[in-house]
Amino acid sequence: MGAETVCVPAPDGEAGAGVSGKAISGGAEARAVEARPPRAARGWRQLLAMRELGVLIALGVLVVLFSLLQPAFLTLDTFGDILTQAAELGVAAVGVTFLMIAGEFDLSVGSNFAFAGVLLALLVTRLAVPALLAVPAALGVAAFIGLLNGAITLATRIPSFITTLGTMMMWRGLALAITGGWPISILTASTLLDVLGGKAVYGTLRISAIWLLLVTGIFWMLLGKTAYGNWVFATGGKREAARALGVPVARVKLINFILAGVLAGAAGFMQFGRMSSMSPVWGDALALEAIAAAVIGGTSLMGGSGTILGTILGAITMAAIRVGLVMVGAPSYWYTAFLGVVIVLAVILNVKLEATFAWRR
Amino acid sequence: MAAVARPGAPLLEARGISKAFGKVQALLGVDFHVGYQEVVGLVGDNGAGKSTLIKIITGVYPPDAGELLFEGRPVRLHSPKEARALGIETVYQDLALVEQMSIARNFFLGNEPTRHAGPIRLLDSSAMHRITEQVLREIGITTLRSASQDVGVLSGGERQAIAIGRTMHFGAKLIILDEPTSALSIKETRKVLDYIGEAKRRGLSVIFITHNLYHVYPVSDRIVVLDHGRKVGDFAREAVSIDDLVELITLQREAASGRT
DSSP states (O other): OGGGGOOOOOSTTOOOOOOOHHHHHHOOOTTOOTTSOOOHHHHHHHHHHOTTHHHHHHHHHHHHHHHHHOGGGSSHHHHHHHHHHHHHHHHHHHHHHHHHHTTOOOTTHHHHHHHHHHHHHHHHTTSOOOHHHHHHHHHHHHHHHHHHHHHHHHHHOOOHHHHHHHHHHHHHHHHHHHHTTOOEEOOSOOHHHIIIIIOEEETTEEHHHHHHHHHHHHHHHHHHHSHHHHHHHHHHHOHHHHHHTTOOHHHHHHHHHHHHHHHHHHHHHHHHHHHTEEOTTTTTTHHHHHHHHHHHTTOOTTSSOOOHHHHHHHHHHHHHHHHHHHHTTOOTTHHHHHHHHHHHHHHHHHHHHHHHHGGGO | OOOOOOSSOOSEEEEEEEEEETTEEEEEEEEEEEOTTOEEEEEOOTTSSHHHHHHHHTTSSOOSEEEEEETTEEEOOOSHHHHHHHTEEEEOTTTTOOTTSBHHHHHTTTSOOEEEETTEEEEOHHHHHHHHHHHHHHHTOOOOSOTTSBGGGSOHHHHHHHHHHHHHHTTOSEEEEESTTTTOOHHHHHHHHHHHHHHHHTTOEEEEEESOHHHHHHHOSEEEEEETTEEEEEEEGGGOOHHHHHHHHHHHHHHHHHHO
């Protein structure tokens, strides 16, 4: 099952896999300057300089709003529901964020999510492939979908927006073709489904929340604490500068396309686990929702900046809107309208905060 | 035409360099050298051949004729990478800095120090900050609050300091500065000239390319004037005044317009 912890093929023999708890606690905070004496004022300044400040404010406002309208919103059960909703989107959005920071897009993540998901479902049901083989195989296909996006984009130099628009349709069509358009379900008890995200570990909190936490931790570290992360920022920030300093920008982009593919597939598996079923039509809005989560969390559409924590908070914000609107009794189609407003407001907030507080870093 | 006396071979020597692009003769039989711990101002009008000469020295393209010697040995450069491996670093006008990244991350981009944490290698973030702040202090930049500031919020002069400090720290022997003062205020320009002086004190050689004689004159040991692909002057600073240089460049320009 370790397949979803994503072995990162970092270049130059850098091992990115196998993160231990010890390693995480040993990571020095990038923004902390050791030479400086700690001061209370500095804590405030750091908070104001945080790139996640905008999404934190947005999420805080929403939580207060929904709690006032519906006191039951502020419970652990609701929190579990929100994390369940956020988990699949969040995992896919982390891959999209990585790619966006490197200056590329992947519109095909929703199709990859569906194709890898139904492929896994087909393998374990109709073809009776053991789960321990089926999961890595389907994840390999998800990685291949990402690789193909990257290879086409880099070899032909067409915008990834276009490449992945095409592959989005292609893989969606293939997902429909291999299933005949029907969902594939597992109706009996299944360890595979439990592990992928179906099992509740505490109240409404599911295993999928743990996958989300794991993916967040690994990619937060990869982006912020490794040389590879530095290369990702530079590749999207100023490609020519990065290249002049010896950063293999094409390889960085290709790896990020693959990571986006793997995480999209993994999100599909989590959906399969939660629903005990996988439909080839699911995830049709995932690509745009993942981009929305990233930009709410402060990731730039132009590349070069963004954070993993911001994206996860963006996904949680979107899930909180969905759960909150249901709890206050709003018809479900209000979700999309409300989300649209929140996206625009959050991005305006991010831009204003960046302009006001960037110098404080 | 006073030649500065130096013991042994210069750091960099270019002999009889010629380069043509189609019918345009960009350089014709140019001899050029840079001594150890010497600041050479390379001046001339647009189209004089300054950037062509620099691109040959930095391996961007090969000369049609002539040879390059570095530390007394003949070298044939096929790429900027090879020039960099020798210790020839260029600081371009756009500086090769990423605005959205912090100073420390920019400083070590492509050369990140890492430390082992169990099975994985992590950025040595405290070393990155410590070394960056130390190098920038040494070069004489005192206005920065911390190395975790984004480059995007810095002034042009501060960016120059980071780019120059980076090349110094990573073992450059010859730093080529392409119009480092062109977009700067008077105050900032003076600072950048100080950084050049500091680089020299630390044993580096500098080629300073500019249009502005008033910027290059105070910091240069020697000034080389190019015009229409030929070297028309090579003076020790003491042997020439700014007025002489202005006159030389203007005369060349008038002669050229007389020719056409």
